[in-house]
Amino acid sequence: xxxxxxxxxxxxxxxxxxxxxxxxxxxxxxxxxxxxxxxxxxxxxxxxxxxxxxxxxxxxxxxxxxxxxxxxxxxxxxxxxxxxxxxxxxxxxxxxxxxxxxxxxxxxxxxxxxxxxxxxxxxxxxxxxxxxxxxxxxxxxxxxxxxxxxxxxxxxxxxxxxxxxxxxxxxxxxxxxxxxxxxxxxxxxxxxxxxxxxxxxxxxxxxxxxxxxxxxxxxxxxxxxxxxxxxxxxxxxxxxxxxxxxxxxxxxxxxxxxxxxxxxxxxxxxxxxxxxxxxxxxxxxxxxxxxxxxxxxxxxxxxxxxxxxxxxxxxxxxxxxxxxxxxxxxxxxxxxxxxxxxxxxxxxxxxxxxxxxxxxxxxxxxxxxxxxxxxxxxxxxxxxxxxxxxxxxxxxxxxxxxxxxxxxxxxxxxxxxxx
Numbered sequence: 001x002x003x004x005x006x007x008x009x010x011x012x013x014x015x016x017x018x019x020x021x022x023x024x025x026x027x028x029x030x031x032x033x034x035x036x037x038x039x040x041x042x043x044x045x046x047x048x049x050x051x052x053x054x055x056x057x058x059x060x061x062x063x064x065x066x067x068x069x070x071x072x073x074x075x076x077x078x079x080x081x082x083x084x085x086x087x088x089x090x091x092x093x094x095x096x097x098x099x100x101x102x103x104x105x106x107x108x109x110x111x112x113x114x115x116x117x118x119x120x121x122x123x124x125x126x127x128x129x130x131x132x133x134x135x136x137x138x139x140x141x142x143x144x145x146x147x148x149x150x151x152x153x154x155x156x157x158x159x160x161x162x163x164x165x166x167x168x169x170x171x172x173x174x175x176x177x178x179x180x181x182x183x184x185x186x187x188x189x190x191x192x193x194x195x196x197x198x199x200x201x202x203x204x205x206x207x208x209x210x211x212x213x214x215x216x217x218x219x220x221x222x223x224x225x226x227x228x229x230x231x232x233x234x235x236x237x238x239x240x241x242x243x244x245x246x247x248x249x250x251x252x253x254x255x256x257x258x259x260x261x262x263x264x265x266x267x268x269x270x271x272x273x274x275x276x277x278x279x280x281x282x283x284x285x286x287x288x289x290x291x292x293x294x295x296x297x298x299x300x301x302x303x304x305x306x307x308x309x310x311x312x313x314x315x316x317x318x319x320x321x322x323x324x325x326x327x328x329x330x331x332x333x334x335x336x337x338x339x340x341x342x343x344x345x346x347x348x349x350x351x352x353x354x355x356x357x358x359x360x361x362x363x364x365x366x367x368x369x370x371x372x373x374x375x376x377x378x379x380x381x382x383x384x385x386x387x388x389x390x391x392x393x394x395x396x397x398x399x400x401x402x403x404x405x406x407x408x409x410x411x412x413x414x415x416x417x418x419x
Contacts (some may be wrong), residue, residue, distance in 0.1 A: 033148045034157040040102070040163040045165055047109065047132055047192040049172035051075075051185065052247040053264055057255070058185040069289045072125040072375015079240065079367025081133035086364065090139045090357035098144050099207045102137050106200045109135035111253045113193030117186045128189065129348035133364065135196075139357035142340065144207055160362045163283065163337045167276065173329070174272045177265035223354045228346040231400050233362045235300075236339050238397040242390040243308065243332065243365035245374030249383045250310075250325065257318040267322055271329035278334045283341075292405050296338060300333035300401055306395040311387030332352045 026034070051058075055075055057063035092099040109132050116128025143162070149157045179188050223229065254264055282299070285291045306328035313320045343359050376384040 006104055012349050016284065021191055022292070026150075026156060030149050030153055034145070034153050034160055035084060036202050037141055037144055037148075038158075038161045040106075040202060041161055042164050042168040043139060043192075043195050044109070044135075044138055044197050045168050045321070046172050046195070046248070047078075047113065049169050050176045050179065050188055050192070053173050053176040053251055053268055054180040054185055054188075054245075056248060056251045057261055058180070059122055059125075062122045062125065068248065068379040069372075070126075072244075072279075072371040072373070074249065074371075075375070076244050076368040076371020077126055077370070078129045078133035079244070079364040079369075080137045081130045082138070082287035082364030083361045083366075083368060085136035085266035086139045086361040087354075089136050090143060090153075090354065093140045093143065098140055098147065099203055102144075102203045102207060103138050103200060104139070105137035105198050106203070107135070110133075110193045110196035111190050113196060117193065119186075126418070127349070132192075135300060136364070138330055138363070139360040141342075142356035148207070149322045149405070151399075158341045158343070161340060163279070165336050165340070167272075167333075169275075169329075169333060169336055170180060171272055173268035174265055177268065193328055213394065221368045223358065226346065227357055227403075229343065229358075231358055231404050232339055232342055232346065234400045235296075235335070235397055236359055237362040237366040239303075239332065239335055239339070239366070240363050241370035241373075242303075242393055243251045244370030245377070245386055245390055246307070246328075247376040248371065248378050249386050253310075253313070253321055253383065254318070256306070257321050259318055259322075267325060268329075271326050274326055275330050275333040278330050279337060282334045283337055293343060293401075295334065296342070297398070297401055299331045299334040299338070300398045302327060303335070304391060304398060306331065307387055310383055311391065 052075070056071055059071040059074065065068055069404060088103055112128045112134065114123050114128075115131060119125040119128055131230030142158070145157050145161070176188070178192070183191065251261075251264065254267065257260060260269070281294050285295055306324045308319065309324040310328070313324055340359075343355055346355075373389065374386050377389055
């Protein structure tokens, strides 16, 4: 009643007179845009993840595939070209618009997929993978969220995209062996090219022709001085570096432990189910209960434990290998889904594009180095050296993450650059 009198008198009520209204729900247009952007982002990683469980085995059938270092390079070079071009693509998209950059990047990805599908030997597969990676649009997609999603709902959109990426990882691992049996690895490459063409059609529906105006941009030099963002960037680098290194070895380990190649999909399907069951409650705990740091630390610790176990699992039996992999996939999916959401919380309003580009760059540089280093270590020192390397990298990440501040609440400006 007091509020009504104040309004009728032309006097604004004091903030204490009425509790703050809850933010409105995300509208249908924003939900649809989020779903399409998540689909485009997931496509980029589907092309990376779906070959992980089958590529090391497929490469042995190609000329040049007897060299594990070259196999690791072929797996990881996707990440090198991605990492090299994320920031330039983001910079260009700020100036000419997101849509043309997305068209160009997806076209490169489709062309690289076609080349890898045709490739008669490991060299041309490597070239195709490099061209796939040259369509470096992950950071641009994340920047699109700021263009088309209201500030009050960006956190939800980023979390949804993170969950979609996690599910893409799990689903790709389960689908990879099934698709390989049906259409072969060249067919998988061709399929990813077809999906890229489908994504091209989606871009025009959700991405504005001209970027929406927003806060004044923050200099890139200032972005790299924000400690919380740096810790998250270390995390995504370590996460994808160790993933690629492990998958140089893991399919061969399961085969040598007695699990036929035609049954690998069963392990990955079980991992997908476990990841879905356990990932969602963990993210709810992080987002709604303010336990983001605790969830992240728990995920890193579980990741480290599984790498240590896998290091001792060679020759110890299939059950130990499979059990450690299941735990690994759960930890990976939790972290893969949470990290983008945390980036959106800590990045200043005028630096989301730059922060997303740097994050994506380090993600894919880690992908390249993981494949290359993992293959080289396995070639010269065996699987134990690969798992020891991954354990050291993850330990460094855990130490860095211990100093992570609590995430700021939603609907508030991100932290200002230090200094």
